[in-house]
Amino acid sequence: xxxxxxxxxxxxxxxxxxxxxxxxxxxxxxxxxxxxxxxxxxxxxxxxxxxxxxxxxxxxxxxxxxxxxxxxxxxxxxxxxxxxxxxxxxxxxxxxxxxxxxxxxxxxxxxxxxxxxxxxxxxxxxxxxxxxxxxxxxxxxxxxxxxxxxxxxxxxxxxxxxxxxxxxxxxxxxxxxxxxxxxxxxxxxxxxxxxxxxxxxxxxxxxxxxxxxxxxxxxxxxxxxxxxxxxxxxxxxxxxxxxxxxxxxxxxxxxxxxxxxxxxxxxxxxxxxxxxxxxxxxxxxxxxxxxxxxxxxxxxxxxxxxxxxxxxxxxxxxxxxxxxxxxxxxxxxxxxxxxxxxxxxxxxxxxxxxxxxxxxxxxxxxxxxxxxxxxxxxxxxxxxxxxxxxxxxxxxxx
Amino acid sequence: xxxxxxxxxxxxxxxxxxxxxxxxxxxxxxxxxxxxxxxxxxxxxxxxxxxxxxxxxxxxxxxxxxxxxxxxxxxxxxxxxxxxxxxxxxxxxxxxxxxxxxxxxxxxxxxxxxxxxxxxxxxxxxxxxxxxxxxxxxxxxxxxxxxxxxxxxxxxxxxxxxxxxxxxxxxxxxxxxxxxxxxxxxxxxxxxxxxxxxxxxxxxxxxxxxxxxxxxxxxxxxxxxxxxxxxxxxxxxxxxxxxxxxxxxxxxxxxxxxxxxxxxxxxxxxxxxxxxxxxxxxxxxxxxxxxxxxxxxxxxxxxxxxxxxxxxxxxxxxxxxxxxxxxxxxxxxxxxxxxxxxxxxxxxxxxxxxxxxxxxxxxxxxxxxxxxxxxxxxxxxxxxxxxxxxxxxxxxxx
Numbered sequence: 001x002x003x004x005x006x007x008x009x010x011x012x013x014x015x016x017x018x019x020x021x022x023x024x025x026x027x028x029x030x031x032x033x034x035x036x037x038x039x040x041x042x043x044x045x046x047x048x049x050x051x052x053x054x055x056x057x058x059x060x061x062x063x064x065x066x067x068x069x070x071x072x073x074x075x076x077x078x079x080x081x082x083x084x085x086x087x088x089x090x091x092x093x094x095x096x097x098x099x100x101x102x103x104x105x106x107x108x109x110x111x112x113x114x115x116x117x118x119x120x121x122x123x124x125x126x127x128x129x130x131x132x133x134x135x136x137x138x139x140x141x142x143x144x145x146x147x148x149x150x151x152x153x154x155x156x157x158x159x160x161x162x163x164x165x166x167x168x169x170x171x172x173x174x175x176x177x178x179x180x181x182x183x184x185x186x187x188x189x190x191x192x193x194x195x196x197x198x199x200x201x202x203x204x205x206x207x208x209x210x211x212x213x214x215x216x217x218x219x220x221x222x223x224x225x226x227x228x229x230x231x232x233x234x235x236x237x238x239x240x241x242x243x244x245x246x247x248x249x250x251x252x253x254x255x256x257x258x259x260x261x262x263x264x265x266x267x268x269x270x271x272x273x274x275x276x277x278x279x280x281x282x283x284x285x286x287x288x289x290x291x292x293x294x295x296x297x298x299x300x301x302x303x304x305x306x307x308x309x310x311x312x313x314x315x316x317x318x319x320x321x322x323x324x325x326x327x328x329x330x331x332x333x334x335x336x337x338x339x340x341x342x343x344x345x346x347x348x349x350x351x352x353x354x355x356x357x358x359x360x361x362x363x364x365x366x367x368x369x370x371x372x373x374x375x376x377x378x379x380x381x382x383x384x385x386x387x388x389x390x391x392x393x394x395x396x397x398x
Numbered sequence: 399x400x401x402x403x404x405x406x407x408x409x410x411x412x413x414x415x416x417x418x419x420x421x422x423x424x425x426x427x428x429x430x431x432x433x434x435x436x437x438x439x440x441x442x443x444x445x446x447x448x449x450x451x452x453x454x455x456x457x458x459x460x461x462x463x464x465x466x467x468x469x470x471x472x473x474x475x476x477x478x479x480x481x482x483x484x485x486x487x488x489x490x491x492x493x494x495x496x497x498x499x500x501x502x503x504x505x506x507x508x509x510x511x512x513x514x515x516x517x518x519x520x521x522x523x524x525x526x527x528x529x530x531x532x533x534x535x536x537x538x539x540x541x542x543x544x545x546x547x548x549x550x551x552x553x554x555x556x557x558x559x560x561x562x563x564x565x566x567x568x569x570x571x572x573x574x575x576x577x578x579x580x581x582x583x584x585x586x587x588x589x590x591x592x593x594x595x596x597x598x599x600x601x602x603x604x605x606x607x608x609x610x611x612x613x614x615x616x617x618x619x620x621x622x623x624x625x626x627x628x629x630x631x632x633x634x635x636x637x638x639x640x641x642x643x644x645x646x647x648x649x650x651x652x653x654x655x656x657x658x659x660x661x662x663x664x665x666x667x668x669x670x671x672x673x674x675x676x677x678x679x680x681x682x683x684x685x686x687x688x689x690x691x692x693x694x695x696x697x698x699x700x701x702x703x704x705x706x707x708x709x710x711x712x713x714x715x716x717x718x719x720x721x722x723x724x725x726x727x728x729x730x731x732x733x734x735x736x737x738x739x740x741x742x743x744x745x746x747x748x749x750x751x752x753x754x755x756x757x758x759x760x761x762x763x764x765x766x767x768x769x770x771x772x773x774x775x776x777x778x779x780x781x782x783x784x785x786x787x788x789x790x791x792x793x794x795x796x
Contacts, residue, residue: 142594314511
């Protein structure tokens with residue numbers, strides 16, 4: 001493969017300009033030289049972007065795709081009753097220009113809710129977008145930049161798998177608390193997980209269910225699940241390769257690694273984020289662990305204590321206590337880093353200054369041992385809450 | 399009644415100092431000249447202050463009380479296995495000094511979780527606290543100040559009821575999302591609702607269940623339900639007055655009015671609060687309305703948009719959509735002030751500048767019409783999220 005190429009069979013386009021109405025327009029295009037096989041995952045928010053509704057409609061007809069059109073700045077959500085029609089019309093024009101069926105086109109949008117897609121502008125600039133298509137690494141970077149909103153840097157993760165390649169391009173900095181289901185909607189995280197392997201549909205669904213979705217559902221920046229969250233997992237639509245058990249295991253690991261690295265990038269580039277915290281819940285049934293982890297993760301008092309490196313573990317214990325799960329709080333142990341700050345539901349009287357040192361780092365771990373039952377660890381990632389987050393999100397129609 | 403007296407039969411004491419270990423100690427005492435009848439309500443957080451555990455124990459033995467001892471600066475929660483014993487020992491000393499049974503003493507604490515009560519200091523200063531008891535208005539103000547933590551001003555609401563009086567003293571600025579049950583725990587809001595009427599226990603319970611608890615459960619500052627929330631509703635323990643139906647109705651109204659005014663004071667003095675927002679959910683079954691109202695109220699994106707007077711209603715609609723309730727989002731209408739910004743789940747294309755004017759006020763209303771079924775309006779109050787909130791709560795062990 002050429003030194004400046006990351007993946008075979010894909011081209012990447014992007015285009016940005018300021019329109020006549022003084023609005024910023026940013027378009028992106030992922031194009032398959034032949035065709036791709038796509039397994040999607042969308043937000044579970046009842047409010048759904050028209051881009052998701054149209055993509056779902058198209059995917060119902062065929063899993064074979066030619067391209068993915070993206071825009072940032074406008075969520076294409078709740079923007080009037082013509083929203084779906086406008087989205088379809090744009091797909092039709094793009095389809096005719098690429099000489100494919102409109103069902104072979106997927107769309108993904110991110111930005112402000114309530115603003116309609118600028119149909120005329122998008123259609124006008126499609127030729128320029130198409131002519132920008134290229135398979136160079138530079139075009140991948142430009143595409144990754146075209147989907148950003150409040151993110152400060154493009155998120156690209158690449159791994160090789162034998163002679164083949166796995167490339168993940170993502171965006172998302174706020175309204176991040178993914179709740180994804182296979183074939184069901186989830187939002188403002190956009191993830192394009194691409195490979196030049198040709199994988200069987202069943203295997204792709206398995207990987208999506210067992211690796212990709214659990215990974216992307218395991219972190220939260222602000223607890224606000226967006227109506228636009230989308231993952232498109234795409235492989236080449238050729239005769240599927242036969243993989244041995246060992247190869248499948250290896251593929252799982254590589255993709256898990258790609259997802260984890262992508263999430264790390266999303267977390268550290270979260271709106272106003274200065275710290276990422278790993279929450280580990282042990283000895284607790286998964287369904288409870290999930291509720292407890294999310295209650296702790298989304299607590300304003302916990303997040304602000306993280307921000308100030310304040311070893312105020314009482315806020316963590318109080319969040320566990322109000323989570324709605326019934327259990328014996330006198331069994332709970334809490335560790336901050338390697339220090340056990342709560343033993344049997346009460347203070348272990350560890351020196352605050354020592355614990356504070358752990359919390360001054362930009363990444364640390366909180367372990368909550370519920371001592372309920374033997375169970376697999378449940379891991380969830382969260383961030384601190386800073387004044388910058390408030391600044392970014394209190395601005396007039398960000 | 400003397401011009402400087404608010405209520406008969408009660409005395410109020412307070413004492414504050416800096417202890418030898420350089421810690422601030424603030425004590426308060428509500429003392430009944432004869433005896434009081436008390437109906438309590440506590441936090442539903444599984445984590446409970448030792449003050450609540452001890453008060454619950456005492457109230458199990460008798461509803462007749464002599465006094466309520468308060469402290470601020472230390473929550474008396476999760477502070478070691480001797481916490482309950484220490485609390486009881488303090489009650490015992492106070493009981494002997496007042497020549498009453500320790501079961502006739504209630505306690506309430508607010509402050510940092512994990513710090514044990516400074517037993518020796520408290521016991522040392524009890525004589526000074528007792529000698530400060532007085533029935534003057536000035537002593538009420540001093541007591542109200544003694545229970546404050548991050549609050550900036552004392553909260554006292556007074557109403558007359560015929561020749562009798564109702565006095566409410568409260569504190570609470572953060573960790574405020576009351577979830578109270580009758581006789582069950584709820585936290586860091588402390589409310590002392592006192593009357594010099596003598597009411598029947600049954601009527602007091604009815605008022606608590608129908609007026610006081612629903613009122614105090616209908617607002618949130620940060621979604622963090624504290625392990626210390628306490629309401630003590632106290633009337634004089636004399637022969638109960640016989641009230642006519644009309645008088646009872648009037649009493650309900652006066653108490654509702656006292657609660658609403660107290661909540662208004664708590665909201666506007668919330669940590670870093672610059673705006674209070676009334677959320678009204680219409681045409682929606684109560685159990686759904688509650689979940690929707692709380693999801694909207696606690697959304698970081700909604701709260702920061704409130705702060706910036708940003709008419710970004712998409713965040714409200716997205717919060718409704720991720721609340722977990724199943725319904726048809728295409729039926730939802732949203733009003734900001736009198737402007738219908740969302741009609742049938744999509745933009746009503748109202749000029750942002752007009753809506754922004756409503757949101758620039760320090761109090762405004764959001765109405766969410768779910769159009770599901772005829773039902774009573776559900777009302778919930780929330781606040782904005784400011785940089786000052788982050789500032790206050792990221793400080794080292796606030």
